Amino acid sequence: MNDAARLLRLLSLLQTPREWPGSELAGRLGVTPRTVRRDVDRLRDLGYPVEATMGALGGYRLVAGTAMPPLLLDDEEAVAIAVGLRTAARQPVAGIAEASLRALSKLQQVLPPRLARRVSSLTSATAPPASSFASLVDPAQLTVIAGAVTARERVRFGYVTQENVVSKRHVEPVQLVALGRRWYLLAFDVERDDWRIFRLDRISAALATGARFTPRVPPGGDATGYVTQRMYDTAPTYRARATLRLPVELARARLADFAGELTAIDDASCGWHSVEDTVDYLAFRLTLLGCEFVVHGPVELVEHMRGLGERISRSVT
Known part of the structure; x- marks a missing residue:
């Protein structure tokens, strides 16, 4: 193995998230520990942050640096x-x-x-997911929380409830769950001494505290299953009935997998009986169509649309 190939092989080993004793690296590469030390110095010169620890349990590992170095991928x-x-x-x-x-x-x-x-x-060969979502997640918040889940580190953040109540939370994050059109965090709320599910788009100013915790077993032993069950159990769902001022084929294309039942009325309009979902998402899909429409039911959706229209009117006067 020439020097360049050996250096690439060493880098590939160090990219595995563990600490490598110098003797083990030397054995893997078929060289002496002195050569390993020299190769590590060459990687550092190239910008790779290789950290060395001393002692019987010491070794080498690749750590986070100030810049993103090239990665080797199989x-x-x-x-x-x-x-x-x-x-x-x-x-x-x-x-x-x-x-x-x-x-x-x-x-x-x-x-x-x-x-x-x-x-x-x-x-x-893979069907793409729906391209529209009810909310957007700040990638910075997502990154902080995902890192805390992996590191088993407590997190503090601000949270806005469905009733628009703002609170401060201190939690042990267990798992992020992508469900439907939203991200959720399952966590143990330290101050409330109970499990909580948080919508990621309602989280702000997330900060990892550095305090480690021993992971708790989520209710039922399955975080994704628990979040899924709770979300569907607590959120009432409905099927919209509406007349859309769109040709039926155009409505089907815009609604995609959310089309439900569409019936042509004439060349320029159709009747829509949606798939089941919450009133806020049904309203979101209706407004996303970019056409005029008349909502016939259910009454919960009619009232929600009326309130939404009033809020929008007030915002532009």
């Missing part, structure tokens, strides 16, 4: 990232689409043809 990792970036471009995270597409374009430039074909096959 075939499976490159394919996973490319597919993930395409999916992320359609996620409800503010500004993530543009950043995801920029990163994807850079990755595709260097993908070998065999991997590019695999990425194309995977994405073309």
Whole structure:
């Protein structure tokens, strides 16, 4: 193995999130511990933040630095990232689409043809999720909380409840759950001594405190299952009945997988009986259509639309 190949192999090993004893690295690379130390110094000169700890349990590990160094990816990792970036471009995270597409374009430039074909096959065979969402999540907040979940670190943040009550929360974050069109955080609220589910778009000023905690087992043993059950149990859902001033085929294209039952009335309008959802999301989908419409029911949706219209009118006078 020449020097360049050995250096790349060393970097690949260090990218695994663990601490590597110098003797183990030397054995893997077939060199002496002195050569390992010299190669580590070369990586540092190239900008890779390799940290060394002394003692019997010491070793080397790659840590976070001040800049983003190049990463080495094997075939499976490159394919996973490319597919993930395409999916992320359609996620409800503010500004993530543009950043995801920029990163994807850079990755595709260097993908070998065999991997590019695999990425194309995977994405073309996978049905895309709905492209519209009821809320956007601040990616900075998402990053802080995701890091705290991984590090098992307590978090403080501001939270706005459904009743518009603002409160400060101190929690042990257990898991992020993407459900439907929103992100949720399942966490143990330290001050309330109970489990809580938080919508990510209602969280602000999230700050990891540095205080570690021992993970608790979520109710039922399954965080995703618990969040799913609670969300569907607590939020009433309805089916909208409306007349849309759109040709039926155009309405079907704009509603996509949310189309439900559409019936042509004439060349310029159709009747819509939606799939089941909450009144706020039904209202959101109606306003997103970009056409005139008349809501016939249910009464909860009619009242919600009337209140929404009044608030919008007041905002522009």
